[in-house]
Amino acid sequence: MFSGVTSLVNRGHKIKGTVVLMRKNVLDVNSLTSAQGLIGQGVGLVGSTIDNLTAFLGRSVSLHLISATKPDENWKGKVGKSTFLEGIISSLPTLGAGQSAFTIHFEWDDGEMGIPGAFYIKNFMQTEFFLLTLTLEDIPNHPNLKIHFVCNSWIYNAKNYKTDRIFFSNKTYLPGDTPAPLVKYREDELENLRGDGKGERKEYDRIYDYDVYNDLGNPDSNEKYARPVLGGSTLPYPRRGRTGRPPTNKDPKSEKRSDFVYLPRDEAFGHLKSSDFLTYGLKSVAQDVMPVLTDAFDANILTLEFDNFAEVDKLYTGGITLPTNFLSKFSPLPVLKEILRTDGEQFLKYPPPKVMQVNKSAWMTDEEFSRETLAGVNPNVIKSLEEFPPGSKLDSKVYGDHTSTMKKEHLEPNLGGLTVEQAIEKKKLFILDHHDYLIPYLRRINSSKTKAYATRTIFFLKDDGTLKPLAIELSKPHPQGEEHGPVSDVYLPAHEGVEGYIWVLAKAYVVVNDSCYHQLVSHWLNTHAVVEPFVIATNRHLSVVHPINKLLSPHYRDTMNINSLARKALINADGIIEQTFLWGRYALEMSAVLYKDWVFLDQALPNDLIKR
Known part of the structure; x- marks a missing residue:
């Protein structure tokens, strides 16, 4: 002392x-x-x-x-x-x-x-x-x-x-x-914490106030970066923290983007989670590494598509070897140089998934496809089948008839002697339904470089407690217009010849839809976005001496921080999510459409399981 x-x-x-x-x-x-x-x-x-x-x-x-x-x-x-x-x-x-x-x-x-x-x-x-x-x-x-x-x-x-x-x-x-x-x-x-709702917030402020998601786009830069406002009656959405930045020149309802994204100062605690670093790291790679890679390699190497499974497999076995002079371009970026390794060997080499460490072909099996539906990243969509054929809630005057084209003869040969009606009554049939929410956007999604189907997948619950896929329906927009309904095909399990490969591709389309739903809805929307207004409300209305404030605060930690970083680099127009996920520029808009069906009391167990 x-x-x-x-x-x-x-x-x-x-x-x-x-x-x-x-x-x-x-x-x-x-x-x-x-x-x-x-x-x-x-x-x-x-x-x-x-x-x-x-x-x-x-x-x-x-x-x-x-x-x-x-x-x-x-x-x-x-x-x-x-x-x-x-x-x-x-x-x-x-x-x-x-x-x-x-x-x-x-x-x-x-x-x-x-x-x-x-x-x-x-x-x-x-x-x-x-x-x-x-x-x-x-x-x-x-x-x-x-x-x-x-x-x-x-x-x-x-x-x-x-x-x-x-x-x-x-x-x-x-x-x-x-x-x-x-x-x-x-x-x-x-x-003091509520503020007066006026002005642009400063770094040192501690104001908790609400705003809509109107800062994802950048219409002043280019019209292709314009995005609709999320929040309100048309596209309802959870509220975010208000930053108070001025409106864009071309759209007075949208807020100008900037490098500084305000959040209440105490939400930006210094001990960063790994996801913070990931956000900044991915942004750095997108902005700094990819342009140099494009210059360094033949353009065909860095396309967004794989031509065969061997190219996918190379990411787990060899990665990409960088040119000897490549790292010299990153002298001002020591973090990226560290990420890329000093010798430039095996850049973008990923550890193989556990299932492939046991058997390189295991991911292609029906058993693994079914297991991941429940034990994978998104067990939140599969539900008990209650009607057959599966129906649709889409407006038939606008989108035509979207009743499933699956037939009983598609399923009953693999129901162990049960009829479809008996299997439904015994709670033996389940559906992974990625159809209705995709159809209104599918034509626009498919007009870009990506191609997709709306999917419905039927599973049968076996006596050993595991699931078995029975049929997959792939649907695409009718070439003559939405009002004519979809063009749909049903695919059944096959494990040899051309039919076997087509069946694997059908499952791949299902997995892609499930993965997108996981990231944009189950993860981002239902885990991150919906919590932010609770964080704001708690700080505005419950004093720090209130026991409920003490109870909730540890669970809120880093939420607003992570969400602000996401708006800056992940979910923004032409951000990492739009560049890498199937839904592209419609990713957040589609999550807003799905938010219309979000009910608070349905989120927790056992209500969620009972509902499904």
């Missing part, structure tokens, strides 16, 4: 505190996620020296304790005298990596001030820091009492805030049980 500083402090009848914080350069999201910052600044991220921390001494950071038991004339908890951080604690067993602890002492008259339950903090430095905790002990007349404040918040220069930053002790209260001297402070803090 700095004896020269601490000797100036009169310790008589004072509350002792320990403040734990982290400096910006330890947790700086921007420096960590930049290509050069990740490796080039690595040295600066290691450790904390006494010299660097002396900047916190003196009168740089002040705190005021607030009473939870003694009100002032306005019935708000009395505010204690200002006090400042003192010496750094050189050793504290509970400190984590990059954390620093400081002592602080508060003048406090127990008879007049009671027991503290909150505190104000002001930062007079130009650089922000991350405040983790404050612990109080030596409370007058309460020798065994320790009061903990879990803060986990960025503290910017005090001039950036309209009202002083306040934190409450780590004790929960329902609104009716909140100590009266803290009630007004609690209400004022919620009002």
Whole structure:
């Protein structure tokens, strides 16, 4: 401890505190996620020296304790005298990596001030820091009492805030049980978090407000990058956090995109999840690596299609060997150079899936196709078959008759002696249905480089508890118009000759549809997007001292952060999702169409399983 500083402090009848914080350069999201910052600044991220921390001494950071038991004339908890951080604690067993602890002492008259339950903090430095905790002990007349404040918040220069930053002790209260001297402070803090709905949000803001998804497109750049607004009666969608950026020139309903995507500051916690790095890494590859690869190789090598299975297999056995002079192009991008390996060997080599490690052809079997329908990435669509042939909810006046063309004779030879009606009654038939939501978009999807079918797949539940595929229906738009209904063909299991290969291709079309649905609906929409308005609502309406806030906060961590990064590089117009998934530029729009059928109470077990 700095004896020269601490000797100036009169310790008589004072509350002792320990403040734990982290400096910006330890947790700086921007420096960590930049290509050069990740490796080039690595040295600066290691450790904390006494010299660097002396900047916190003196009168740089002040705190005021607030009473939870003694009100002032306005019935708000009395505010204690200002006090400042003192010496750094050189050793504290509970400190984590990059954390620093400081002592602080508060003048406090127990008879007049009671027991503290909150505190104000002001930062007079130009650089922000991350405040983790404050612990109080030596409370007058309460020798065994320790009061903990879990803060986990960025503290910017005090001039950036309209009202002083306040934190409450780590004790929960329902609104009716909140100590009266803290009630007004609690209400004022919620009002600050709601904001006024005006202006463009700044990096240091902590405002939780709602907006529609109107920042995915970039119509000012090119009309092909225009995207519809998601949110509202036409294309309903969960709300995102409001950023307040100005509208685009060509579409006043759309918001201008920028490199900075605001989210409430404390949602951008510095300890990044791997998915954050993945987002930035993929964006770097898309923007920096692919153009160079295109120049370095014959264009045919980097097409978006595989000509045969051998090309697919090469990604797992050999990868791509880069030209010897290729890495010299990445001297300013050390992260990418690291990703591409120093020798340039086996770039884009992937570990083989577990199923292929056992048997390279196992993925082609009906057993594996059925197993992955339940145990793969998307077990969320398959449901019990309740009518045969499967019907459609599409408007027949617009899209014609979309009743399935499957016949009983397609299924009954493989039902173990049961009729279709008996199998349905015994809950033995299941359907993986990717038909109705695809049909309205299929003609537009197929007008691009990709080609797809709407699919229906029927499975039979065997006595051993496993599924067996019975038939796959592939449907495409009628060449004479939507009102004529689809052109559909039914394919049955085959394992030899041309029919065997066609059956494998039919299953591939099903898997592609299921994979797209997983990523855009089961994953992005139903896992990420629908949670964001709950994050916003919780912070706007439930104080941090509310027990439900304490319960939900850990589950919300990183959600808004990941979602903002997704809007920046993954789900935006011509972003990674649109470039690599079948639905292309209609990906998010189609997820909005499917959101119309989303019901909150159906999401959890057992309701979801009962519904299906």
